[in-house]
Amino acid sequence: NVSLPQIFIRVNKDSDEVELERSRTRETSLRVTFGLKVRVKALRDVDAELNGLKLKDGTQVEATLEDKIIFHNDSEMDLMDLRRRARALGGRFQLKASKSEYLVSNDPSRLDAGDILLSPGTSGDVLLKIFCDYDRRAGLLEVIEADRPILVGDTSVRTTAPLKDGDTIRIDIGQFLRCNFSERIIEEERNIIRTLEVNEVTHRFGNGEIGLEGNSFSVTRGELVCVMGASGSGKSTLLKVLAGQLQPTSGEVILNGQSLYPNLDALKRYAASFAARSHATPGRKTNRAWFGRTARCRGR
Numbered sequence: 001n002v003s004l005p006q007i008f009i010r011v012n013k014d015s016d017e018v019e020l021e022r023s024r025t026r027e028t029s030l031r032v033t034f035g036l037k038v039r040v041k042a043l044r045d046v047d048a049e050l051n052g053l054k055l056k057d058g059t060q061v062e063a064t065l066e067d068k069i070i071f072h073n074d075s076e077m078d079l080m081d082l083r084r085r086a087r088a089l090g091g092r093f094q095l096k097a098s099k100s101e102y103l104v105s106n107d108p109s110r111l112d113a114g115d116i117l118l119s120p121g122t123s124g125d126v127l128l129k130i131f132c133d134y135d136r137r138a139g140l141l142e143v144i145e146a147d148r149p150i151l152v153g154d155t156s157v158r159t160t161a162p163l164k165d166g167d168t169i170r171i172d173i174g175q176f177l178r179c180n181f182s183e184r185i186i187e188e189e190r191n192i193i194r195t196l197e198v199n200e201v202t203h204r205f206g207n208g209e210i211g212l213e214g215n216s217f218s219v220t221r222g223e224l225v226c227v228m229g230a231s232g233s234g235k236s237t238l239l240k241v242l243a244g245q246l247q248p249t250s251g252e253v254i255l256n257g258q259s260l261y262p263n264l265d266a267l268k269r270y271a272a273s274f275a276a277r278s279h280a281t282p283g284r285k286t287n288r289a290w291f292g293r294t295a296r297c298r299g300r
C-alpha cells in the first residue's frame with residue numbers, strides 16, 4: 001500500500017462537539033486511517049461504538065466506508081464523509097529510516113509501497129521524486145513529469161532542486177508539500193476553507209449608513225450558501241467582509257477556527273477575491289431563476 005491518509009478526532013465530553021485534527025494532540029480521542037478498509041483506534045475512552053464495539057481506550061475496529069460511528073446521544077459520524085473531509089485537509093506522511101527515495105503522484109498506479117499519494121483535486125499528471133538525507137536534514141527534488149510549474153518556495157523547478165528542512169513544494173494552486181526532514185514527515189497542505197463562522201457582524205460606512213447589521217451564520221466545506229436580497233441590502237458588502245477586503249465595524253469572521261482580520265496575512269490565501277460584476281448578474285431575475293442557475297452550475 002502507498003502511504004495512507006489518516007485523520008485525528010477530538011471529542012468534547014461536555015458538549016459532544018467533534019473536531020477534526022491533522023495531527024495527534026493530548027486531547028485527541030480517535031485515530032482513523034483510510035485504505036481498502038477503515039481502521040479506527042480509540043486513543044482514550046469515547047462514549048460511542050462502531051460495529052457494535054465500544055470505543056474504549058486502545059480498542060481498534062476495522063470497518064468499511066458505509067459504516068458509521070454512533071455516539072451515546074444517537075448522533076452519527078459517517079465514515080464516507082469523514083474520508084472526504086480527511087482528503088480535503090491533506091495528508092501527513094511518515095518517512096521511514098530505511099527508505100530515502102519517495103515517488104509522489106496523484107496516480108496510484110505509478111507508485112510503489114510507501115510512496116506518497118496526493119489527495120484528490122490535482123488535475124493532470126504529476127510525478128515527482130524526493131530524495132531524503134536525514135543526517136543532513138535536507139533532500140533533493142526531481143521533477144519527472146508535470147504539466148504545470150512545480151515550485152520550491154518561489155523558484156520554479158524544471159529538473160532538480162535542493163531541499164532544506166521546512167521547504168515547501170507547490171504542486172498546484174492551494175496544494176503544497178512541506179518537508180520536515182528533522183521529524184521525518186512530509187505534510188500535504190491544502191489552502192482551503194473547512195469552516196466559516198460569522199458572529200454578529202455589523203458594518204457602518206463613513207457617512208453612518210448601515211451596510212450590515214448583526215449577521216450571524218456558520219457553514220462547513222461542501223455546503224452551498226445563497227446570498228440574496230434587494231439592491232442595497234448589503235450582499236456585496238458581506239462578500240467583501242468575508243474576502244478580507246473590508247473589516248467590519250464590529251463582530252467577527254472566523255476561518256478554520258481563527259479570527260480573520262487579526263490574522264489576515266496568514267489567512268488571506270484562503271479567502272476568495274470578490275469583484276462585483278453587475279453586467280454578469282442581471283437584476284431582473286426571480287429567486288426561482290437564481291436557484292435554477294445555481295443548480296445548473298452544480299450539475300443538478
